[in-house]
Amino acid sequence: MDFFKRFFGNPDSEKKHSRNEQGNSYPKYNYELEFLDALNKTPTNKLFGLNTYWEGRYKELLGNLSPILEKFLSQGMLEISLKEEALKVSELKKILNDNNLPQSGKKEILAKRVFEEVADKSYAANLIPFYKLTQKGQDAIDLYRENFFKEYYNFQLNQADLFLQKNLNELESNHFQFRELHPDQRYLLGKFDSFGERAKSILKKLCQNEGFRIKWNFLPEFEKRLRVLIAFKEIGIRLFDEFKNEYLKEIDLDELYPIIQGNPERLNFGSKEEFVTNLVNFEYQYFWNQGKLQEIIDYRKSSSNFRFQGIQVLNDGCECQAKYGEEKFTWDNIKDLPVLPRHVKCRCIINLM
Structure with a gap:
């Protein structure tokens, strides 16, 4: 010893x-x-x-x-x-x-x-x-990793509390101060020390309880934790999967699984072992696209020299390409934009054209 x-x-x-x-x-x-x-x-x-x-x-x-x-x-x-x-x-x-x-x-x-x-x-x-x-x-090394994760988990629990309290400024400050302690950050002299506007938009939508992509009735405690996990995925915390597993250990996933699988759109989120990961990714992509859309709209309103014709859906990388082809929407018909993601493995994203 x-x-x-x-x-x-x-x-x-x-x-x-x-x-x-x-x-x-x-x-x-x-x-x-x-x-x-x-x-x-x-x-x-x-x-x-x-x-x-x-x-x-x-x-x-x-x-x-x-x-x-x-x-x-x-x-x-x-x-x-x-x-x-x-x-x-x-x-x-x-x-x-x-x-x-x-x-x-x-x-x-x-x-x-x-x-x-x-x-x-x-x-x-x-x-x-x-x-x-x-x-x-x-x-x-194993003992060090075990002890480090205990400290790390408690730190991220504090971050989760700040998020749920809508204290995004302190959450942001803590995130980047800790990031600077990592060897990579020290050597690469990274000075990226604040969330971008889209990240802030996504975090605000999440902590203000904006609706999920699928309109279902989550168990309140799981909904709260799901919002935290989506927020943490956006800001890119280290050891995300390890934190997710520990953070959800008090949730009865066996009870939750049939509720998730019985969603209104009958989307299949996979097995009991993978459905939480798929759900987090699915809802994260929804909030990401909502943030990107809001960013585009705000940019259009604020720019006096806006030359883009509208919005397109980039769907290279999933089955939507074959099913929907090239999707372009002028400013007159952006109300027809599809709600993304369209399915569990959907990788479509919103972009300017």
């Missing part, structure tokens, strides 16, 4: 990290363990180097990476293995035979023996050494 305490720190001190002005605590990334996870199956030799995409971000977060690498290796969390797949067992044994070395053992042992004991390195291009997580390293 001492080993894990060194990585996860004092629980009392953890509660004090990364708080915003409202006192909300953000889940804390352990950048060393994020780095350890990223190292898995990364080449170790100078020719191939570390992964150029993430090496820079971890240098920014952790400084010199060499002593951290050495620590992982010395503590038995990481080992150097070989990409032996490129050579067959017979080829490995021939190399060993030619060099008067033992030919017994599994393929990984043969490859290791070739790599370490054969002086002629002409085979090296086919035996690239790479970092490989040990069970100890994997256990540390």
Whole structure:
């Protein structure tokens, strides 16, 4: 346990990290363990180097990476293995035979023996050494992920409460402050720190209880949670599926399933295992298109040099293309726009023409 305490720190001190002005605590990334996870199956030799995409971000977060690498290796969390797949067992044994070395053992042992004991390195291009997580390293990462998700889930529950309270400003501020803690965001220097106008429009429609695409009677608690999930899908929270599963665990999905399948349009949302995902995607696309339509209408009203002829439905990618063909609507007949999505797998979107 001492080993894990060194990585996860004092629980009392953890509660004090990364708080915003409202006192909300953000889940804390352990950048060393994020780095350890990223190292898995990364080449170790100078020719191939570390992964150029993430090496820079971890240098920014952790400084010199060499002593951290050495620590992982010395503590038995990481080992150097070989990409032996490129050579067959017979080829490995021939190399060993030619060099008067033992030919017994599994393929990984043969490859290791070739790599370490054969002086002629002409085979090296086919035996690239790479970092490989040990069970100890994997256990540390698994424990970290488990603890991180608990913090993350509580953080997103707070976000859900803010959404239901229609406090979109604080929700937005928290979202981007936490996003900046992620290694990707730090290295890529992302400064996208506010929701776009369409996202804000979608969130407002959702938290103001505008109707769903299908006019059915949801159980009140499920309707509330469905709105949160659609909002979170729009703003792109990380670990969305994990959050969704935990967020709905108190909902009796067995009881809900026949209600959903008995919707007025008789749309089939799939099996019990997938119907919630399909429903969230279906209603999300509806609110997205409503937001896009409102954006187009507002743009037309505010622009003095508006040259577009009307609205078209882009339906490339689903069965609507064959069924409805090219759909274009001038400003005089946009009242005839179809309500999208038209079916569970529909991918149609509204656009200007």
